[in-house]
Amino acid sequence: MSTTQSNPFLLAADNPSQLLTLLRNDPSIASTQDEHGYSLLHAAASYNHLDLLRALVNELHVNVDLKDEDGETALFVVETADCAKVLVEELHADIKIRSTEDGQTAREKMAEEDGFPEVAVYLRMKELEAGIAGTNGVPEPTTNGGHPPPLPEGVQINLGAMAPEEAGELADPEFRRRIEELASREDFQGEDGQRELRTLIEEALRGEVGEERNVRSRTE
Structure with a gap:
């Protein structure tokens, strides 16, 4: 053999x-x-x-x-x-x-290494569903002069294709609202829409999505 x-x-x-x-x-x-x-x-x-x-x-x-x-x-x-x-x-x-x-968690490692962003975004949404904050409850550090790290060249994530029921299962209300609002815009496929989509993805990669709600609830 x-x-x-x-x-x-x-x-x-x-x-x-x-x-x-x-x-x-x-x-x-x-x-x-x-x-x-x-x-x-x-x-x-x-x-x-x-x-x-x-x-x-x-x-x-x-x-x-x-x-x-x-x-x-x-x-x-x-x-x-x-x-x-x-x-x-x-x-x-x-x-x-x-x-x-x-x-690091699997999601944090992928975000830091700019690897497989689709997986990182999915895992971040599952963290939100489970009520898990970002690293130590604060946003993860950024690179590139304080700006979010760019996604790997050629990578596209079409959150607009997500069905509303999937958004409801995976995301907290604020993230779901942002997905639905962005996908419904007439300029979604244009430069402005795609720039905002990229920003949303970068926030998810860094574990920041949902953090504003968590911080507010801790300070009230």
Whole structure:
């Protein structure tokens, strides 16, 4: 048997269906981790293999919050909002977990590194839904001379495509109002509308959305 056919981590990347067959024949390897704590769950999340993720947790009973040597779970390596949604809403991954390396949550790490903004925005909305403030309850630091860090080149997030019922499920009332107001504007696809969309996304990435309401309630 070749290395690729027998190495579960290679299969997790390239052939998840074959890996599932292997795991069902030998469930004991489902929670396998390499020397750095990287697991098959991390690999499935990183490569966006959603059926493999579901099987690992639901069928093979792998802990969805299994951590690597830095204390990071599979949520830290997610690259798509769909995968994050499966982990959080279906498999109940804990969005509050902080890594032991830098003390950041998955959302905070993505925001700092300007990586996968769609995932960061989704996780921020789930934080708002759960009543979780930004880092230590205050806005996270900005870069670029005090201005919000730019989104990676070519990245677009169309919050205007979000259905009203989805906004209601994911966002607090103020964030929902801003999404609906922005999406309904005639100039939404124009320069001004897109600039305001970018600002809204940047605020979500920094964990500032909803902070004004939280600060006001603490000072009243």
